[in-house]
Amino acid sequence: EAGVTQFPSHSVIEKGQTVTLRCDPISGHDNLYWYRRVMGKEIKFLLHFVKESKQDESGMPNNRFLAERTGGTYSTLKVQPAELEDSGVYFCASSQDLGLAGEQYFGPGTRLTVT
Amino acid sequence: SQKIEQNSEALNIQEGKTATLTCNYTNYSPAYLQWYRQDPGRGPVFLLLIRENEKEKRKERLKVTFDTTLKQSLFHITASQPADSATYLCALDESNTDKLIFGTGTRLQVFP
Helix, strand or coil, rough: CCCCCCCCCCECCCCCCCEEEEEEECCCCCEEEEEEEEECCCCEEEEEEECEEEEEECCCCCEEEEECCCCHHHHEEEEEEHHHHCCEEEEEEECCCCCCCCCCCEEECCEEEEE | CCCEEEEECEEEEEEEEEEEEEEEEEECCCEEEEEEEEECCCEEEEEEEEEECCEEEEEEEEEEEECCCEEEEEEECCCHHHHHHHHEEEEEECCCCCCCCEEECCCCCCCC
């Protein structure tokens, strides 16, 4: 069974540009999460999809971030326009069960560098 | 808001010994607490989950305890091996949601 995949693995962009990150969850997993780790800090929650619906987007930093999950399969996270403080590693995770099942499967992450 | 404290200093132990990592939380007791392993350049990998009504959970050489009175979880690796060297992350749910709150992790180094 394929795990969670993310693309690209690394992106370097200039301040003001746009970047779109993609996440393909494990097939059949209704829950999809985005997290971010800024250098030196802990991994922080961004948002949670259940199928195509946003269940919780309380962690999204501001309106420069837009996440979508059309059709309830893969998800994209767009940052427009990017700022220096957006640099970090963006992780996607998926899980099968709704509710407090807990276990989440993480992708390898996308390292975003904004210069 | 809930905060998780893990020892930011690396833990260095000799092969064969038991490694013990600590996770403390500051506020309400979570419905469950999880431990993940993370290797450089990779995403976290789930290891164990322990629920609030469980005191202890085991999986092969791994053991997790959960003390809601102390607001603490201990993660043990017995008969440690160099391959166990990694960063170990503690995570818990926020207010009975699926949102995970992570600690900064503790780096474990097992030397031969």
